[in-house]
Amino acid sequence: MGATKDQKSGGIAWHPATKLVHEGTLRSQFGETSEAIFLNSGYVYQSAEQAEARFKGDEEGYVYSRYANPTVSMFEARMCALEGAPAARGTASGMAAVSASLLCHLKTGDHVVSARALFGSCRYIVEDLLPRYGIETTLVDGRDLDAWREAVKPNTRVFFFETPTNPVLELVDIAGVSAIAKKAGALVVVDNVFATPLLQRPMPLGADIVVYSATKHIDGQGRCLGGVVLGPKEFIEEKLHNFLKHTGPSLSPFNAWVLLKGLETLTVRVDRACASAAAIADFLAARKEVARVFYPGRADHPQHKLAKKQMGGGGPMVAFEVKGDKEAAFRFMNALSIFKISNNLGDAKSLITHPATTTHQRLSPEVRAELGIFDRSVRLSIGLEDVNDLMADLDQALVAVR
Ligand SMILES: *Cc1c(COP(=O)(O)O)cnc(C)c1O
Secondary structure, eight states: OOOEEOOOOTTOOOOHHHHHHHTTOEEOTTOOSSOOOOOOSBOOOSSHHHHHHHHHTSSOSOOBTTTOOHHHHHHHHHHHHHHTOSEEEEESSHHHHHHHHHHTTOOTTOEEEEESOOOHHHHHIIIIIHHHTTOEEEEEOTTOHHHHHHHOOTTEEEEEEESSOTTTOOOOOHHHHHHHHHHHTOEEEEEOTTTHHHHOOTGGGTOSEEEEETTTTTTOSSOOOOEEEEEOHHIIIIIIHHHHHHHOOOOOHHHHHHHHHHHHTHHHHHHHHHHHHHHHHHHHHTOTTEEEEEOTTSTTSTTHHHHHHHOSSSOSEEEEEESSOHHHHHHHHHHOSSSEEOSOOSOSSOEEEOGGGTTTTTSOHHHHHHTTOOTTEEEEEOOSSOHHHHHHHHHHHHGGGO
């Protein structure tokens, strides 16, 4: 292939920041410093025999970019190094990662237990899509270990959850739930987006599969969609690989390159966003216009002990309730100038969402209440601006709540 691996750790275990700059780099014969974008769909063989050998799997190498691509491979290798996972596959979006990791494993007659507090599209997959294929699902309160235990059936094949949850940052005990799944013989799939790969590592706690929307903090600058699934070799390189290869939600090499560049600055960005988020959570909690703040890093979070056990910090997201109704929440949002109104998250730009009328609009008010989402609830994704400017923006907008 002419590419050489850039691997010179010399046996010393690199810290995440170093891995994120160097791991997985493949250097072509031109010796480029920054990773190259291999924006090609197909590959040329030196002979018919070589093509045959590649297809038979007798010779390593690329065949078609729906199956694999060098820039995508670099992204996957860097994610593996960060997560400490044996294998990974990039996907076109986070939802492609979630749906493929479930569909490649499940079949008609299987049963899934899932936390009920999920990113909107994940909830659609579990609640609406899987049952259409004869895959039964049970939604549980993810915080309640007994609920997970009681939901298990003889045909339970997967446990699925995210933690912290979108949007109100409830936590699921990864080790506790994974232990119940192990006993049930079920695969544990964790959507680790809200914690970022830097603050929480589900695999050492017992999770089998970790999925990310790379659209969020991994890109981190609001540029492109992408996803990644990490897990054991047999699962990723057989089941998932064949599913992706033949159904086609491939990660574009260009997006893989954007994500690789995003990974280089991930520690710097996430550190900044988390420090600002912690300060902003404290700032909001002290304001009389604010009824309640949800931040896993604060001692008043109902699961703060669990946060300290399984997370390396409070994270880059903050949720809170204004004192008042939907109109008060809207007045506050409309008065902001730095915070942009957007349902996205994990951007350099600080963003605010009103979940009840956007991401969770599809759900009934009763179901929303069950999830802790009210007309007074808002969700912040903290970006990279100066924290003093962010607080000044919140400060002037809170006046509008009164
Ligand atoms: C954004 C997000 C997804 C979906 O990712 P896309 O890249 O938008 O497809 C899934 N889970 C969580 C928790 C997310 O935040």
